[in-house]
Amino acid sequence: MKFNYEFKAEELEYLRKLGIKSIDNFVKDVNDKKSTSLLDVFSVDLFREAASLNKDEIEALEDSERKNIYLAVKNLLNDAGIVEPNIEKNSIDYKHYVLDVTEFAVGIKAKLSDKHQYYESALFLTREDYVNIKKSENKTEKEIMLLQAYDELCTYDLVPKIPENITEIANQELDEYLNTYNHVFSDDLDLKTDILKFSELKFDDFLIAVTEKEEYLTDNQKIIKEFIEVSLGLGDLNVNITNTSKATYMMKVLFTAAAFMDIKEGKNLVDVYKTNYFNVDSIQDKNVKEKINTLRINAENFEKYPRIVSKNIMELGEGINSEDLNKILTDDKDEKYVISEEIVNNDLSILKGKQEEIIKEKNLITEELQQIDEQIKNIEELQNKDYLSKEEQRLLLENLSEDYINEIISDLKKSMDELAVSEDVNNIDTKDLETEYKNTSNIVSNLESELSIYSTYEDTQKRISVLEKLTSGTSYDDLSNDEQKLVNNNLSIHEYEESLNDQKQRLELIAERNEKLKKAKEELDILKTNIKYHYFKLIIEILTKIKNKEELTEEEKKIVSSKLDIEDVKNQLEIFNKKKELLNNNLKDSNERELTIKNSFEFVEKNIKNSIEKDKQSEKNKIDKTDKEKIDVEPIDEEEEIKRVERRTDLLEKFRKFLVFGVGFGTGIALSCVPGIGTIRMVAAAAKLVNSGINLWTKKHPEGKIAEIINATKDKIKNKFPGITNKLEILKEKFKKVPLNLFVNGVSAGYLVGNVVEFTTRKTVFEHFKPGDKVIDATDVNPDKVLTDNADKVIDKTPVAEPTFSFQPGETIDLSNIKQGYVYSGSNNPVNLITSVGKNAVVDRIVTTPNGEKWIHLLQSDGKTYYAWFKLSDLEAAVEKGIAR
Amino acid sequence: MKLELGDLVSLKSGNYLVVSKTTYDAIDYVLTNKTNANDIGEENYVFKVKDNKFVKIKNKELLDILLPIFTDKLNKLVTEEGE
Numbered sequence: 012m013k014f015n016y017e018f019k020a021e022e023l024e025y026l027r028k029l030g031i032k033s034i035d036n037f038v039k040d041v042n043d044k045k046s047t048s049l050l051d052v053f054s055v056d057l058f059r060e061a062a063s064l065n066k067d068e069i070e071a072l073e074d075s076e077r078k079n080i081y082l083a084v085k086n087l088l089n090d091a092g093i094v095e096p097n098i099e100k101n102s103i104d105y106k107h108y109v110l111d112v113t114e115f116a117v118g119i120k121a122k123l124s125d126k127h128q129y130y131e132s133a134l135f136l137t138r139e140d141y142v143n144i145k146k147s148e149n150k151t152e153k154e155i156m157l158l159q160a161y162d163e164l165c166t167y168d169l170v171p172k173i174p175e176n177i178t179e180i181a182n183q184e185l186d187e188y189l190n191t192y193n194h195v196f197s198d199d200l201d202l203k204t205d206i207l208k209f210s211e212l213k214f215d216d217f218l219i220a221v222t223e224k225e226e227y228l229t230d231n232q233k234i235i236k237e238f239i240e241v242s243l244g245l246g247d248l249n250v251n252i253t254n255t256s257k258a259t260y261m262m263k264v265l266f267t268a269a270a271f272m273d274i275k276e277g278k279n280l281v282d283v284y285k286t287n288y289f290n291v292d293s294i295q296d297k298n299v300k301e302k303i304n305t306l307r308i309n310a311e312n313f314e315k316y317p318r319i320v321s322k323n324i325m326e327l328g329e330g331i332n333s334e335d336l337n338k339i340l341t342d343d344k345d346e347k348y349v350i351s352e353e354i355v356n357n358d359l360s361i362l363k364g365k366q367e368e369i370i371k372e373k374n375l376i377t378e379e380l381q382q383i384d385e386q387i388k389n390i391e392e393l394q395n396k397d398y399l400s401k402e403e404q405r406l407l408l409e410n411l412s413e414d415y416i417n418e419i420i421s422d423l424k425k426s427m428d429e430l431a432v433s434e435d436v437n438n439i440d441t442k443d444l445e446t447e448y449k450n451t452s453n454i455v456s457n458l459e460s461e462l463s464i465y466s467t468y469e470d471t472q473k474r475i476s477v478l479e480k481l482t483s484g485t486s487y488d489d490l491s492n493d494e495q496k497l498v499n500n501n502l503s504i505h506e507y508e509e510s511l512n513d514q515k516q517r518l519e520l521i522a523e524r525n526e527k528l529k530k531a532k533e534e535l536d537i538l539k540t541n542i543k544y545h546y547f548k549l550i551i552e553i554l555t556k557i558k559n560k561e562e563l564t565e566e567e568k569k570i571v572s573s574k575l576d577i578e579d580v581k582n583q584l585e586i587f588n589k590k591k592e593l594l595n596n597n598l599k600d601s602n603e604r605e606l607t608i609k610n611s612f613e614f615v616e617k618n619i620k621n622s623i624e625k626d627k628q629s630e631k632n633k634i635d636k637t638d639k640e641k642i643d644v645e646p647i648d649e650e651e652e653i654k655r656v657e658r659r660t661d662l663l664e665k666f667r668k669f670l671v672f673g674v675g676f677g678t679g680i681a682l683s684c685v686p687g688i689g690t691i692r693m694v695a696a697a698a699k700l701v702n703s704g705i706n707l708w709t710k711k712h713p714e715g716k717i718a719e720i721i722n723a724t725k726d727k728i729k730n731k732f733p734g735i736t737n738k739l740e741i742l743k744e745k746f747k748k749v750p751l752n753l754f755v756n757g758v759s760a761g762y763l764v765g766n767v768v769e770f771t772t773r774k775t776v777f778e779h780f781k782p783g784d785k786v787i788d789a790t791d792v793n794p795d796k797v798l799t800d801n802a803d804k805v806i807d808k809t810p811v812a813e814p815t816f817s818f819q820p821g822e823t824i825d826l827s828n829i830k831q832g833y834v835y836s837g838s839n840n841p842v843n844l845i846t847s848v849g850k851n852a853v854v855d856r857i858v859t860t861p862n863g864e865k866w867i868h869l870l871q872s873d874g875k876t877y878y879a880w881f882k883l884s885d886l887e888a889a890v891e892k893g894i895a896r
Numbered sequence: 897m898k899l900e901l902g903d904l905v906s907l908k909s910g911n912y913l914v915v916s917k918t919t920y921d922a923i924d925y926v927l928t929n930k931t932n933a934n935d936i937g938e939e940n941y942v943f944k945v946k947d948n949k950f951v952k953i954k955n956k957e958l959l960d961i962l963l964p965i966f967t968d969k970l971n972k973l974v975t976e977e978g979e
Contacts, residue, residue, distance in 0.1 A: 649951060653949065655905075655906040656905050657903070665935065
């Protein structure tokens with residue numbers, strides 16, 4: 012591999028600052044000149060290069076400095092949880108890994124540049140906005156930064172490239188989607204009939220089917236998934252690595268869903284879609300309009316989330332100021348409880364189910380392992396035996412395949428040919444052969460035994476030679492050492508002569524016995540060969556019987572097993588050992604999964620659930636305490652004596668102005684439990700006072716608990732709603748993080764939540780970065796009453812007027828009779844309005860929330876100051892009933 | 897004690913500006929803004945007025961009844977004095 016990247020001193024220093032200790036040794040040698048900007052030297056490519064090498068490849072590098080840096084980067088990536096998968100480098104998963112690394116590096120760069128929000132905004136930039144900003148001649152500084160961030164993300168394929176001839180491209184793409192629509196609508200495709208039988212067809216089911224993990228899919232969603240992947244031929248979404256192809260895929264899925272819905276209604280709307288997709292307002296049919304709106308909203312989402320949000324960049328975002336981030340995430344009290352209880356209980360139940368599954372799985376594996384161990388033990392014993400037990404024979408015989416038997420037969424025939432036996436061998440009885448073999452074996456054995464008591468023929472010869480020397484006058488002392496060992500000392504010549512005669516006789520005897528032994532052995536070899544031949548013949552007969560599934564005699568079983576086992580046993584042993592290894596790996600894997608699940612379970616149960624329970628208990632205690640304070644009972648500690656009364660009309664006037672003009676929204680009033688039950692908050696007041704949100708939050712949440720709740724939220728995002736349903740959740744979290752500084756400067760969470768909801772429907776992030784917007788805090792409002800209830804109460808008192816409103820921006824409407832509204836679109840928490848400023852309210856805009864509800868935002872009569880949000884349907888009803896006019 | 901809108905009532909716990917008042921079940925209640933030095937504050941409380949004493953109302957049910965009443969009155973405060 013060729014390395015092109017040149018390291019700079021500043022960059023080494025930067026990496027050191029990141030805490031990469033392994034490069035300390037050489038960065039200290041680097042010239043300590045001050046960097047103009049670390050950002051200038053930071054390279055995403057360095058991370059990509061380091062990531063693309065495995066540890067061995069890095070270790071093999073000759074350039075030690077480069078090696079150290081790469082290892083350091085690798086460690087940093089590991090610490091960040093980005094671990095190189097042990098798979099082919101050209102596989103899809105590996106490419107995902109490289110993208111993760113890239114996002115991580117871009118995230119660091121963004122952090123370093125202190126322009127994190129532009130990178131995050133760039134991830135969500137719509138085509139339309141991109142083109143508009145690009146064409147604009149007077150770009151603001153923010154717009155320039157945004158474009159720069161976008162272009163950089165483009166270079167690494169983190170966002171899709173946006174061509175400037177967007178309209179033309181969009182039309183071409185639409186044609187492609189409509190082809191899919193027509194294909195589904197008109198052609199006869201597998202599973203189509205099955206899907207049409209579903210009692211209900213929803214876009215979400217189609218989207219979930221292709222994005223969610225299979226284990227979470229319903230049966231219907233599984234059928235849809237198969238239809239899209241196989242019948243329609245779109246394949247697996249996860250295989251489409253590029254952002255553009257993923258977005259196209261999702262659009263085809265949406266148009267597939269639309270086709271199914273239209274088939275059910277019996278109308279092919281391809282022409283309507285073609286004409287009106289980019290001009291929804293001109294559509295008269297409400298259903299069609301709604302359908303196209305859904306398609307468009309989703310299309311925008313896919314465009315924004317080509318890779319389901321760049322998680323690593325987000326995670327880096329968390330790291331910037333986790334404390335403040337925590338505050339935002341937990342500021343919504345209602346959401347906290349919903350998330351905590353729902354998620355925790357659900358997660359616990361899922362984890363419990365998984366635990367049970369794993370225990371079952373482990374039991375099965377263990378049982379199988381025991382069986383295999385037993386078989387292995389049996390087979391190992393077989394290896395050392397000539398004859399086998401009945402059970403052992405059965406094991407062997409049952410394990411012989413037909414092919415194997417044929418192979419053996421063929422080998423045996425070949426061996427028989429090689430044996431070269433006499434022609435009459437077939438006439439000899441096997442048993443006679445065996446008897447003769449046994450007798451001859453005995454003869455051999457006896458001769459060997461007899462010969463073993465004598466010296467060898469050669470030693471006897473040597474001894475005779477020495478004795479001849481001694482009997483011919485040589486002195487014992489003149490013999491060599493070796494010769495002396497062969498004879499006794501201090502004997503007379505006569506004694507030596509006797510000994511010489513004995514040895515000569517013995518030599519004859521040894522020669523004779525040796526000759527006999529040689530002959531017996533030769534005979535034994537012939538018998539062996541003949542017996543072998545007989546056995547082979549018998550074995551072939553027996554194997555043929557086995558092949559034909561005929562019953563063997565006990566004798567035959569003995570014969571076959573004693574002669575055939577070795578190879579087979581070895582094969583069997585190998586197979587069983589491999590199987591055992593596999594099962595052990597499975598068991599290890601199951602154990603690890605079990606441990607992970609156990610840890611997760613314990614964490615969720617002990618930490619999060621307990622925390623929630625304590626929290627609930629604490630809330631309950633507060634309420635119980637309050638309940639005890641009956642209306643008529645005067646708690647002594649809350650009763651205070653009036654010391655003095657002073658007339659302060661100036662303060663009253665300040666208060667009045669504050670209600671009307673001091674803040675943006677038409678001020679609401681709501682009961683707050685913070686800092687103690689009994690406090691009434693003018694909703695806007697909190698926003699006016701800088702940091703009040705944070706102060707209140709601090710009182711509300713003791714230290715330590717926040718992290719647990721954050722984890723619960725993260726778990727929810729990561730585990731509970733993966734896939735398409737996850738997107739809005741991720742976005743919501745993401746959006747909460749981005750405008751962190753705005754929050755700190757006094758912007759309330761309520762407004763941000765409102766923007767999130769609005770953003771998911773229509774606007775870009777960028778439009779919402781408006782520091783200084785007047786906002787209110789919606790976190791402590793009382794959700795007990797809703798606008799519709801209120802409207803019903805008012806209806807009898809108000810004369811009916813002609814409804815003539817179209818709710819177009821700029822139109823004025825009198826809302827002074829509507830007593831409750833909302834501080835953001837999609838809110839569940841109405842507030843009591845200072846309705847007098849709702850007179851001649853001006854329609855600002857209408858948005859659609861993720862659940863399909865339309866919300867309308869109104870300004871006060873000056874057309875600038877915010878008033879409130881309402882559900883459009885409620886407002887329409889109010890107009891019809893004459894409550895608003 | 898007879899209190900009017902704009903009266904700043906000094907208690908041991910602080911100063912409270914009467915911004916609205918009402919009578920419910922024959923008992924007088926006031927909505928007050930807890931002032932901060934010479935400016936309006938962020939906290940508001942409802943008190944029952946009993947002789948020369950203020951009793952802070954903490955019961956949620958009662959507050960839920962009183963709040964819409966006070967909201968209406970605040971609307972009037974804005975309209976009458978603002979126009």
